[in-house]
Amino acid sequence: MPRLSIGPNNTPPDAVAASEPARCGYVALIGEPNSGKSTLLNRLVGHKLAIVTPKAQTTRSRLLGIAIEGATQIIYVDTPGIFAPRRRLDRAMVAAAWSGAADADEILLLVDASRGIDEDTGRILGALRERGGRSILALNKIDLVRRDRLLGLADALSRQGRFDPIFMISGLQGDGVEDIKRHLAASLPPGPWLFPDDQLSNTAERLIAAEVTREQVFLQLHDEIPYASTVETEQWADRPDGSVRIEQVIYVQRPGQRAIVLGEGGKRIKSIGARARAELEQTLDRRVHLFLFVKVRENWVEDRERFEALGLNYDT
Numbered sequence: 001m002p003r004l005s006i007g008p009n010n011t012p013p014d015a016v017a018a019s020e021p022a023r024c025g026y027v028a029l030i031g032e033p034n035s036g037k038s039t040l041l042n043r044l045v046g047h048k049l050a051i052v053t054p055k056a057q058t059t060r061s062r063l064l065g066i067a068i069e070g071a072t073q074i075i076y077v078d079t080p081g082i083f084a085p086r087r088r089l090d091r092a093m094v095a096a097a098w099s100g101a102a103d104a105d106e107i108l109l110l111v112d113a114s115r116g117i118d119e120d121t122g123r124i125l126g127a128l129r130e131r132g133g134r135s136i137l138a139l140n141k142i143d144l145v146r147r148d149r150l151l152g153l154a155d156a157l158s159r160q161g162r163f164d165p166i167f168m169i170s171g172l173q174g175d176g177v178e179d180i181k182r183h184l185a186a187s188l189p190p191g192p193w194l195f196p197d198d199q200l201s202n203t204a205e206r207l208i209a210a211e212v213t214r215e216q217v218f219l220q221l222h223d224e225i226p227y228a229s230t231v232e233t234e235q236w237a238d239r240p241d242g243s244v245r246i247e248q249v250i251y252v253q254r255p256g257q258r259a260i261v262l263g264e265g266g267k268r269i270k271s272i273g274a275r276a277r278a279e280l281e282q283t284l285d286r287r288v289h290l291f292l293f294v295k296v297r298e299n300w301v302e303d304r305e306r307f308e309a310l311g312l313n314y315d316t
């Protein structure tokens with residue numbers, strides 16, 4: 001896969017530059033938890049960068065996905081779902097989402113068309129009205145909804161905010177996604193590209209690697225465990241044969257949770273490690289030796305260090 005990190009080559013290719021002015025801008029994908037932001041980011045960029053699970057509150061911090069469309073560099077920002085926060089971690093996640101929106105040239109609000117305007121989306125609509133200005137709306141998951149219901153929902157949403165344009169898409173199946181790209185390519189502000197043309201993200205590989213394991217924790221464990229856990233990369237050693245040795249810690253809050261993550265005879269942790277390793281080899285495009293440890297840390301949700309590892313602001 002193309003590199004994730006920053007390099008020197010940040011001008012459009014000459015052929016493109018000659019015919020059209022370069023454009024560049026940030027587009028924040030916001031919406032309630034589970035509305036499909038990370039799925040859409042991956043599709044817009046054409047690579048799996050963000051983790052995706054059927055569970056709400058999967059994404060915990062912002063993630064850039066950088067794409068080129070003609071002479072335009074589009075910097076998509078995946079954000080955590082916006083909901084009514086309770087814990088410090090929730091507050092930091094929601095704050096990260098809103099600050100992603102505040103810093104962006106365009107806000108793209110995703111609404112899960114199969115859920116309609118529920119409490120969380122209602123609150124986001126209120127906050128956008130207060131903020132003022134226009135945003136882009138994408139009614140997502142249209143594969144799950146009848147067309148007449150979609151039109152009704154689009155109408156109800158446009159009465160509750162200033163949306164222009166409105167897209168109807170399926171991030172999962174791809175419908176409507178090209179229309180979003182085309183619109184952004186033509187409408188982001190003129191200006192030089194901010195990243196090299198082969199760069200996909202600016203997120204550290206250590207964090208992306210931890211996310212891959214966290215995705216498996218979310219997919220393979222249920223009830224409170226995903227929300228009571230976090231994953232950190234502690235060691236990263238490049239080996240002379242081109243492979244990488246990665247050590248990660250899965251933090252949980254109670255000994256009982258540790259026992260569940262390990263599973264009978266270590267079966268669960270083995271399965272988490274096997275899936276995560278396979279995904280990591282794809283993402284990093286090299287052989288990976290992955291070592292997972294499970295630590296009990298009752299109050300990790302109040303540890304500044306844990307927040308910083310996730311790229312979150314502790315003081316929110």
Ligand SMILES: Nc1nc2c(ncn2[C@@H]2O[C@H](COP(=O)(O)OP(=O)(O)OP(=O)(O)O)[C@@H](O)[C@H]2O)c(=O)[nH]1
Pocket residue numbers: 031032033034035036037038039040051052053054055056057058059060079080081082140141142143144169170171172173
């Ligand atoms: N049917 C259908 N499912 C979708 C679509 N887009 C996303 N999903 C599913 O919705 C679930 C949540 O997707 P995510 O992309 O993780 O949603 P998110 O908005 O990033 O969620 P958080 O990170 O928790 O805020 C996953 O099971 C996806 O497969 C879609 O267009 N159609």
Ligand SMILES: [Mg+2]
Pocket residue numbers: 037038039050051052058059079080081
């Ligand atoms: Mg997400």
